[in-house]
Amino acid sequence: SQTIHQWPATLVQPVGSPLSLECTVEGTSNPNLYWYRQAAGRGLQLLFYSVGIGQISSEVPQNLSASRPQDRQFILSSKKLLLSDSGFYLCAWSEGLAYEQYFGPGTRLTVT
Amino acid sequence: SQQGEEDPQALSIQEGENATMNCSYKTSINNLQWYRQNSGRGLVHLILIRSNEREKHSGRLRVTLDTSKKSSSLLITASRAADTASYFCATDAGSNYKLTFGKGTLLTVNP
Numbered sequence: 001s002q003t004i005h006q007w008p009a010t011l012v013q014p015v016g017s018p019l020s021l022e023c024t025v026e027g028t029s030n031p032n033l034y035w036y037r038q039a040a041g042r043g044l045q046l047l048f049y050s051v052g053i054g055q056i057s058s059e060v061p062q063n064l065s066a067s068r069p070q071d072r073q074f075i076l077s078s079k080k081l082l083l084s085d086s087g088f089y090l091c092a093w094s095e096g097l098a099y100e101q102y103f104g105p106g107t108r109l110t111v112t
Numbered sequence: 113s114q115q116g117e118e119d120p121q122a123l124s125i126q127e128g129e130n131a132t133m134n135c136s137y138k139t140s141i142n143n144l145q146w147y148r149q150n151s152g153r154g155l156v157h158l159i160l161i162r163s164n165e166r167e168k169h170s171g172r173l174r175v176t177l178d179t180s181k182k183s184s185s186l187l188i189t190a191s192r193a194a195d196t197a198s199y200f201c202a203t204d205a206g207s208n209y210k211l212t213f214g215k216g217t218l219l220t221v222n223p
């Protein structure tokens with residue numbers, strides 16, 4: 001069966017510090033991968049998606065970036081965090097386009 | 113603006129009652145999906161209904177889709193305290209990769 005891992009579960013970082021969140025998927029190959037951010041009491045905002053290694057599409061211009069160095073690894077990064085980057089970050093995967101998505105447990109990021 | 117909007121924003125019921133949540137959307141879709149999110153956790157996929165389907169069942173869940181009204185409803189029958197969660201609808205808005213989520217309905221089932 002397929003599983004998706006995210007770490008860390010929680011993170012507190014000062015403004016201006018770098019960020020690296022990692023997501024890995026097991027039990028499938030060539031998944032579509034997604035990074036979402038969820039602000040308190042709000043829906044999900046799609047940040048990045050990837051349909052293959054090295055293929056990243058950005059949905060929202062900001063100081064975040066994403067990379068996919070391996071088929072089942074998706075990394076969300078920032079060189080300098082802003083207060084507005086605080087939120088709940090979720091990674092997800094799907095088998096194909098317009099299929100149901102499967103989410104990881106999320107990372108709670110607080111920028112102080 | 114959000115493609116899918118859930119209604120109501122919050123719903124509180126007693127265990128054993130039925131819960132109905134609605135979702136409205138703006139543009140044509142290929143499919144509509146419902147997800148559940150327990151507090152502080154990731155989302156869990158519940159059900160997907162395609163644009164050519166009108167109703168779908170999964171256990172205690174019943175989803176309807178009315179493309180003429182651009183709306184969907186999620187019915188949870190015989191609710192349990194464990195059903196307490198936020199419920200989101202998501203649409204693909206005609207795109208073949210991107211899901212747009214609403215803000216969700218917070219369901220509280222009181223024991």
